[in-house]
Amino acid sequence: MxxxxxxxxxxxxxxxxxxxxxxxxxxxxxxxxxxxxxxxxxxxxxxxxxxxxxxxxxxxxxxxxxxxxxDKPIAIDTADLKVLTAGLQAHKGRAMINSVSAEAGRLEPFLEVIRAYGGIVVALPIRESIPPTAAERVAVCRTILDGALAAGLNADDLYFDALVLPLSVDTANPGQTLQTIRELKETGVRTVIGLSNISFGLPERDLLNRCFLAMALCAGLDAAILNPLDRGIMATVFAAEALVGSDPMCARYLKAYRKGRLSG
Amino acid sequence: MKYSWQISSAIQAGEVDRSRELVTRSLREGLAPGEILDKALMPGMEAVGEKFGGGEMFLPEVMLSASAFQAGLEALRPWLKADDASFRGKIVLGTVAGDIHDLGKNLVAAMFTANGFEVIDLGVNVPAERFVAAVEEHRPDLLGLSALLTTTMSRMPEVIRLLQKRGLHGDPCRVIIGGAPVNEEFAASIGADLYAENAIEAVRMVRRLLLRRKRGEAVAKVGAG
Structure with a gap:
């Protein structure tokens, strides 16, 4: 991941x-x-x-x-085209653009800049509001994908955000996110989530973050925005990747074990 | 007051039906509607606010308590007289145009409800004109503006300018702003009256403001007398 x-x-x-x-x-x-x-x-x-x-x-x-x-690329995190352009100009190598969305008048100018500089794109399936259901989110993703392909980008350069909304606000929220991941994976595109929003407003947030990350990996998640200094989260990444079969011979899991990264 | 403890604890426990039933029973037994509001419903929600602030209660519980409070209030509303309406104050709030983030705004709305304010929530992506129309219609003590993006916080001064143009800014209607990219200097620079870092602080600041205003009015009255 x-x-x-x-x-x-x-x-x-x-x-x-x-x-x-x-x-x-x-x-x-x-x-x-x-x-x-x-x-x-x-x-x-x-x-x-x-x-x-x-x-x-x-x-x-x-x-x-x-x-x-x-020696790592940067994810330029902004909704402002000027800020994005400045970041891309300064960046060496291929940056990540976090993010584009389908809000009116925003997609085309962003795609134009991205085509000029190149990069990996995080795409939020947001129009004028946040679509509540998986089906609606996937439809908006489709719009963004069509726009991106028309602008000359490759489908593999896009990561579609399955939109994590807090469990505390609506207990249906996590299920919609997981369903969005599954449906997006069926269409063959890559997926990403911003993890920590899931646990907003509840105690023991780390526990919820870790469980949800494992569930999202099981649904086919390809990327996550998270805190890599959180040992528990990273241990969960190693364990969940091994469990879903994306860590051949458990090599990464065992390497992490030997480096002492799996225990609290 | 009879039932005050039961109603208050039904609200704190988020028991929607029980809250409604207890209020209805209190009314049937002839308790004064104003008293039910002041001595049962309000203290229930205040306790919720305190527990939330102290980390004893969490967001889903607060939202359920707010529903229980609303259910009790709906049962009571037909019987309340104008001067019974002992709300602490009235706030109109929403997220500015171009911004669809509602979490912080909803939390602020829940905390104001929990502290006995009447809350008129305009939702997200609210154009300046709608904020001002709502202020004109509801005459609130406060207008709350939320923005989560640096690209949309610039919509806040628009709202305040329009409010000023219509002569609606200043007592009674003050403006409070909040949201991740916003801070105190920004608030001052656009003519907002208050900035709060989180929902609990927002309620605290507004209560202080209204208390000062009340004292000011009392002093003015004494002076006039």
Missing amino acids: LIIGELINATRKKVREAIVERDAAFLQDLAVRQAENGADYIDVNVATGRGGEQEAADMEWAVTAIQEAV
Whole structure:
């Protein structure tokens, strides 16, 4: 499974301060530790609320600084085209774009920029609202896929977000997400989730996050946005991948065991 | 008051039917509607708010309690007189245009309900014009604006400008904003009156504001007398 490390996000206070104060060492350390613990992509969100121009400059700075320290591609996490473009310009290699959606007037300009720079895309099946059911989500994914193919992207370059909504708000939410993953897999595309939203508003969030991750992997999940420094989560990744048969001869599971990564 | 403890605990336990039945029974036995509201329903929801703030209760339980409170209130409503309506205050809220995130906004709505406010929830993706129309219609103490994206927080000043243009901003209607990308400096820069980092803080700040206003009114009355 592809792991996107979620920790460099400006909604976290220390990260916001590091961005505002241009504390490159702080972000670099956070990136290196996530990479060492299994992140394939380092998500970077610089949404400090200081305006598009400033955030574009922030993204350029952050991408450059992080790539000096770590040999992993970055997931440029923004809904602002200017910020995305600045990040892609600064990025070495193939970045991930987190994210595009089907909201009116947003898809085409995003796809245009992505075609120009290349990259792996996270696609949210959102139009003017969040579709509640799996069938509706899959239909919106189809629209995005058609747009992306028309713009010259490959289907393999897209990861479709199955949309995780909190269990605490509606106990049908996890089931809809799992069903979305299964239906998307049937159409042959790749899937991703942002994990931690599942446990919002409930105690012992780690427990719910771990269980849901295992269930999502069982449904066919290809990638997740999560905290790779959380040992329990990463242990669950190793165990669940072995259990669903995507870890031949349990090699990764056993390697993780020998490195002491499976025990709390 | 008879039944106050039972009604309050039915609300805290999220027992929707029991809350409705107990309120109906209280009315049949001749208890004053205003008292039922003040001494049973409100304290029940206040206890829920406190327990949620203290990490003893969790979101699904709070939502169920809010339903139990609503059920009791619906049974009571036909019998309430205007001056019985001892809501702490009234808030109109919603997520701004272009933004469909409702979680934080719903939580704020639940916490205000839990603290005895009348809540008018306009939903998500609400254009400035609709916010202002709702303020005009409901005359709330507060207008709450939510945004989760840096690209949509810029819709907040639009709402405030339109509110000001119609002469609706300022007492009684103050503006409170919240959401991940928003902070205190941003609130000040767009002319919002309050910024809250989370739902509990939002309620705390608003209660303080309304208390100050009440005291101010009392002082003015004494001064005038």
